[in-house]
Amino acid sequence: MTKKIIVVAGGMGNLGGRIINALLNKGAEVRALVRSKSNKEKIIQLERIGAKVILLDMTNEQEISNACSGATCVVSALAGLDDVVIESQKVLLNGAILAGVPRFIPSDYSLDFTKFKDGENRNLDLRRDFHKYLDTASISATSIFNGAFMDMLTKEIPMIIFKKRLVLYWGNADHKMGFTTVDDTAMYTANVALDETTPRYLRIAGDQISPREISEVMNEVSGQKFRLLRTGGLGLLSGIIKITKIFSPGKTDLYPAWQGMQYMRNMMDDRATLNTIDNNRYVDMKWTTVKDLIAKLY
């Protein structure tokens, strides 16, 4: 049987590299679209695992189209602001369409932003803007909503404060948030890329868990008492976001402090709650829970 050809953009990155790995393990032929100026060592790594690296000008539709010839899906795992999420993804999409690729997965990999309004989260607004273009294009698109990357719970997200044995939260202690590890998101994306029958949106969560339940996991796994501490309501968080944006605008940063706060506010919002979940679509998926993640630390 001939192998399916999947094109991946952003394969030099954290998620994209893992998507490529998962696709190769599933027997796909993977073409990684890489900018000529990209890190040479990473290029060698991708080639070593079996990806076909194509060095090209990512602003050139024709070059992208040539690289996409014969592919059944283009997966974007690009990360950036409007120049990337909107402009570069438009060029990638146009190149895919020019080559007659039937399916496209945009670089969403976020909480389900379909019920949110513009202005509530800068990075998610950019995705919604790109969708306006994507949804008029002659290609089938599937977005993957995975909540937050679970791996960040023990690092970037200021929620579990290990040294002080605290679990901090905003709003309602019993509100469940969706978390999925980067590896699980990558494996699921590889499945989606190879599946020709996917809908416009797929929603996944390795775990849906509230701050209270996170503190219970911490108590159980660590054998120590973690205190649940409410830092304030979502209204206060909105006020802090406004002030932070004034004093520390970081408009050209992908993840300024206020953007992380916007994400947390969205995660704690009822509109981010997943009413339907597509975890069971692929039988080979084994989901990592927050308890699994924390257990690795002890």
Ligand SMILES: NC(=O)c1ccc[n+]([C@@H]2O[C@H](COP(=O)([O-])OP(=O)(O)OC[C@H]3O[C@@H](n4cnc5c(N)ncnc54)[C@H](OP(=O)(O)O)[C@@H]3O)[C@@H](O)[C@H]2O)c1
């Ligand atoms: N839900 C969550 O909690 C969460 C957390 C983090 C990320 N994400 C999302 O996951 C996706 C992937 O993020 P990541 O953290 O894996 O990103 P990353 O590690 O920063 O990798 C980004 C990739 O995009 C490429 N890239 C950036 N600008 C480009 C451009 N103008 N043209 C072509 N390629 C460009 C980079 O290529 P070079 O190597 O050439 O620079 C790199 O391969 C993004 O949609 C991101 O927002 C979600």
